[in-house]
Amino acid sequence: xxxxxxxxxxxxxxGAVRRVTGELLAAASRLGVPAAVxxxxxxxxxALAAELGALGAATVYAVETPEAGATLITGExxxxxxxxxxxxxxxxxxxxxxxxxxxxxxxxxxxxxxGVLTDVVGVALEGDxxxxxxxxxxxxxxxxxxxxxxxxxxxxxxxxxxxxxxPVAEPAVVPLQVAADPTAPRVLETVPExxxxxxxxxxxxxxxxxxxxxxSADNFHVxxxxxxxxxGAVGASRAAVDSGYYPHQFQVGQTGTTVSPxxxxxxGISGAIQHRAGMQTSKTIVAVNKDADAPIYEIADLxxxxxxxxxxxxxxxxxxxxxx
Amino acid sequence: MDIAVLVKQxxxxxxxxxxxxxxxxxxxxAADAVIDEIDSKGxxxxxxxxxxxxxxxxxxxxxxERATETLRxxxxxxxxxxVHVLDDALAGSDALQTSEALAxxxxxxxxxxxxxxxxxxxxxxxxxxGMIAERLGLSAVTSVRTLEVDGGTFRxxxxxxxGASQVTAQLPAVVSVNEKVGEPRYPNFKxxxxxxxxxxxxxxxxxxxxxxxRVGLANASTQLVEGAERPAKSGGRKITDDGQGGxxxxxxxxxxxxx
Ligand SMILES: Cc1cc2nc3c(=O)[nH]c(=O)nc-3n(C[C@H](O)[C@H](O)[C@H](O)COP(=O)(O)OP(=O)(O)OC[C@H]3O[C@@H](n4cnc5c(N)ncnc54)[C@H](O)[C@@H]3O)c2cc1C
Ligand SMILES: Cc1cc2nc3c(=O)[nH]c(=O)nc-3n(C[C@H](O)[C@H](O)[C@H](O)COP(=O)(O)OP(=O)(O)OC[C@H]3O[C@@H](n4cnc5c(N)ncnc54)[C@H](O)[C@@H]3O)c2cc1C
Numbered sequence: 001x002x003x004x005x006x007x008x009x010x011x012x013x014x015g016a017v018r019r020v021t022g023e024l025l026a027a028a029s030r031l032g033v034p035a036a037v038x039x040x041x042x043x044x045x046x047a048l049a050a051e052l053g054a055l056g057a058a059t060v061y062a063v064e065t066p067e068a069g070a071t072l073i074t075g076e077x078x079x080x081x082x083x084x085x086x087x088x089x090x091x092x093x094x095x096x097x098x099x100x101x102x103x104x105x106x107x108x109x110x111x112x113x114x115g116v117l118t119d120v121v122g123v124a125l126e127g128d129x130x131x132x133x134x135x136x137x138x139x140x141x142x143x144x145x146x147x148x149x150x151x152x153x154x155x156x157x158x159x160x161x162x163x164x165x166x167p168v169a170e171p172a173v174v175p176l177q178v179a180a181d182p183t184a185p186r187v188l189e190t191v192p193e194x195x196x197x198x199x200x201x202x203x204x205x206x207x208x209x210x211x212x213x214x215x216s217a218d219n220f221h222v223x224x225x226x227x228x229x230x231x232g233a234v235g236a237s238r239a240a241v242d243s244g245y246y247p248h249q250f251q252v253g254q255t256g257t258t259v260s261p262x263x264x265x266x267x268g269i270s271g272a273i274q275h276r277a278g279m280q281t282s283k284t285i286v287a288v289n290k291d292a293d294a295p296i297y298e299i300a301d302l303x304x305x306x307x308x309x310x311x312x313x314x315x316x317x318x319x320x321x322x323x324x
Numbered sequence: 325m326d327i328a329v330l331v332k333q334x335x336x337x338x339x340x341x342x343x344x345x346x347x348x349x350x351x352x353x354a355a356d357a358v359i360d361e362i363d364s365k366g367x368x369x370x371x372x373x374x375x376x377x378x379x380x381x382x383x384x385x386x387x388x389e390r391a392t393e394t395l396r397x398x399x400x401x402x403x404x405x406x407v408h409v410l411d412d413a414l415a416g417s418d419a420l421q422t423s424e425a426l427a428x429x430x431x432x433x434x435x436x437x438x439x440x441x442x443x444x445x446x447x448x449x450x451x452x453x454g455m456i457a458e459r460l461g462l463s464a465v466t467s468v469r470t471l472e473v474d475g476g477t478f479r480x481x482x483x484x485x486x487g488a489s490q491v492t493a494q495l496p497a498v499v500s501v502n503e504k505v506g507e508p509r510y511p512n513f514k515x516x517x518x519x520x521x522x523x524x525x526x527x528x529x530x531x532x533x534x535x536x537x538r539v540g541l542a543n544a545s546t547q548l549v550e551g552a553e554r555p556a557k558s559g560g561r562k563i564t565d566d567g568q569g570g571x572x573x574x575x576x577x578x579x580x581x582x583x
Contacts, residue, residue, distance in 0.1 A: 072465065072482075072491060073454065099442065099450055099467050099484040106451025109420055110458040115545030116419055118449045131549050137341050137446070143348060143551035149420075150545065185465050185493035188479075192487040206582075230583070248483070248504055254337055254445060255362070255503050263582050265573075274337050280557055284580060286573055292564070299557045302576045306565025314570025319583060322574065 002032040002125055004091040005059065007083050009076060009104065010036040010052060011096060012044070017051050019203075020096045020158045025056040027123045027156055029165035031130055032091040035059040036171075037083045039076050040068050049173050056165020060173045061086060071184035073100065077107045078178040084112065086176055090151055092123075092130045097155035105155045114150025121160035130154070138254060138277025157258070159203045193249050199233050201250060206232030206263045207279070209252055212239035213268020213289065213308060220245055222312050223267055229316045235259065235279075237269045253278035267308040271296025288312065325379040325473065325495070327370040328433050329403065330426060330440040330452070331363040333387050333394040337445050347541060348551045349416055350446060352388070359394040362441030364508035366501050367398045370439050371509070373473060380404040382433055386414065386425050392524065399519035400511030406524040407433070413529050416541025419447070423455035425539070428532040430460060435496065437478075442467040442500040453500035464498040465491050469505055 006028035011018040021036070028034035036057040038045040045062030052060050063079035084090055093108060095101040097119040109116035122133035130152045134143050146152075201207065208230065210223035220234075227234045236246035238253055252259055254274035264282035269275060271287070271294055279285070280299055287300040288311045297303040304311055335341045339355030370381045383398040385391050386409035395406040409429050417425065430438060438460075443450040450466075457464035468480040469488070479492045483502050511519070529539055537543060563572060577583045 072463075074463075077458075098486075102450040103454035103464070103466055106419065106423070106449065106455040107458040109451075109545075110423060110455050113545075114420070116449070116451060117546060118419070118447070118451065135554075136448075137343070139554065140341070140556070141343050141348070141551060141553050143343075144549040145546050146549050148545055148547050183463050183494060185463050185491045185497075188490040188492055190487055190489040249485070255443070263577070273339075277337070281554075284582060285557070286576070288569070288573075292562070297562050298559045300562070301560035301580075302573060303559070303562040304565050304569040304573060305562065306569045310567075311565055311569040311573070314568075315573045316570075318571050318574035319577075322578070322583070 002091055002128070004032040004089060005035045005087040006032040006091050007080060007087060007093045008034060008036050008057070009080060009095045009101070010038045010048065012038070012040065012048055015047060017048055017055065022055045022164065023158065023161040024094045024096065024156055025165045026163050027161045028094055029056050030123055031125050033058050034165055035061060035083070035087060037061045037063065037079055039063045039079045041066055045173055049171055053168040053171040056168060057171050058168045060171050062173055062175045063178055064175070065180065067180060069187070071181065071186055073103055073107070074181040074184045075178070076104050077111065078181065079176065080104070080108050081111050082176040082178050084151060086174065092152040092154055094154050094156055097157045102155050105153045109153045112150045112153065114153050115147035116153045117145050117147065118155050119157050120154055121157050123154065123156070135281065139281040198227065199231070201233045201235055201257050202259060204233035204259070205261050206230045207235045207252070207259050207261045208232050208265045208267065209235035209237065209269060210240055210246065210267050211237035211269030212243060214240060214245055217245045222309060226265065226312050226316045229319045230263070237275050266296050267312055269296055270294045271298070325373065325377045325436040326382070326434065327374060327379065327437045327439060328382045328384055328430055328435045329363070329366045329370045329398065330438065331367065331383050331385050331394050331398050332360045332441070332444050333357045333385065333391040334360045334444060334446045341446070343551070347416065347548050349541070357390060357393065359397045360441055360444050362443065362445070362501065362503055364398070364401070365503065365505050366439040366441055367401050367403055368508040369471060369501055369505055371402045373437070377473060379436070382407060382435065384426065384429055385409065386422060386429070388415070395524055396519050397511065399522045400515040401509055402515060405522055408524055408526045409532070410526050411528040413536060413540050416544060417539065418544045418546045419449045419451050419455065420545045421539055421543070423452055423459060425532060425534060426452070427456050427459035428534060429527055430456065432527070437495060438462070438498045440498065440500045442502050453498050457498040462497050463493050464500070465493055466500040467502045468499055469502050471499060
């Protein structure tokens, strides 16, 4: 076991720790002693300390200013940099592989002159070294990488790390000071995405996606109803998003969300290579398409050549009937 | 306002993309090399801004000899000049090294704005804009869907996981564009002909004053331990809906214990 600290940038909203932070702390516990870095308004770290401890953080570094959240990114980078100094020689710094997280990781890597590993799906300590696993080029290759310079800065994909760290009853809360960045971009207004009742797309065990074949925004209720019977999330192809049928945040694929559920159902999606890049690692794939030659069938465990407007409602009804 | 746009040549996402060699680097021969779609959108936004506010667009790439094709494509769209960071010693650079070389190239220009894609389709680091901003001491607004410049400041709508925000910052700055920022224009015949005469400056490791002991695969800050291709998923059963297609899927899901 490594007794070096592993720093995790904690994500939080509305007084609670985000799920991905628990995953990061679990990953950290495989590399050393997990420590959380909290950036927030005064009092935030103390309020989250018990929850972070329960998720495995032995130390909580608190970087608090009334300005937190009002500017972009560099506050988090400076906080992590200060925590790296305070921790001595941390074994690694872990952040979530979101757009913000990957920007933070990149900037921190420049400041520390360290190697950065992106969107990792697994971590391990080999000898004294952090080795990460990545699924690249749409999941068609699996690679393992190490960092040869500086403190490894690693962004970790959400929903990829399983297990949990050993809880810590009372983590030490260590305040750190960082200088404000007067030139940082200012956030004037934020409109959060509506979460709704469905599971988060990237984390869902079942995803039902609609493509251009769905034909209109109104018709998307066919996709939603099937998703709801299965307790799944709704996804969309880029063609469906660009046609205005469904919002952008639900796009699955090369330039959208990568999903890897137990079950993926594609309705009216041709199966372009860029769509497959975001879903081909799903355990079971079912496709419904009018065109018997659609490429989606090359990777579908079950393909039904037919009209989605008759097949999907029949499937939903059969599942409902089965449940009674 | 003068703008630099970073453009990257990538293997076409429509092709079967591969890694190759002991270090599993991109196999540039396996797929057609194209301008990354997101970067052509970056060029488009920059052209629109200079059409409105005046100034010129310089496109910048780092890549092998044939990456000039990508520069010519951007020049044909209307960019005014190009910079090609070209040196065999740079092959196999990782993100830390790439950002160092690109930042050095950008320092040779005087621009008010640096535009990049939010995420390349091959490396997908989504880190270059922030890393370059860090090196140049500029602020960055990443993943923007709209961008409006007003004198020395700009306003952008930024879209990331969890929501969208309105952001304001000072120029000079780095901005990365989101794929929903708008469609790129197609180069016309006149543009393609004009592109052939536009200036392309080539910069080597020595020209950029980079330390030869820090560049290239051998000096990378990240290193492959091992890697392999994952077996491709293959298709299973395909049936034609005879009026019972939905029921057939339900039976399959039950049989697979998925419901
Ligand atoms: C750089 C780049 C990035 C990209 N990123 C993504 C991405 O992230 N995600 C993504 O999805 N795409 C992406 N694409 C786009 C991709 O190439 C395809 O254009 C897109 O996936 C097509 O979406 P689709 O299958 O819904 O539409 P289409 O290809 O038009 O297919 C519609 C299908 O619906 C079927 N159909 C029509 N009516 C019915 C009916 N009533 N019942 C059953 N079937 C019906 C048709 O037979 C057809 O197969 C990207 C492209 C590029 C170049
Ligand atoms: C499959 C794969 C995985 C990789 N994983 C890692 C990793 O984990 N860590 C690591 O350090 N490196 C990694 N690399 C190498 C890294 O992708 C390259 O160094 C790359 O040039 C910069 O990263 P990016 O393209 O992913 O940048 P991104 O930050 O995703 O690119 C955003 C934008 O930056 C600009 N840009 C990026 N590269 C160039 C360029 N060469 N010329 C001009 N503009 C450019 C473009 O505008 C682009 O749209 C990986 C490469 C591959 C192919």
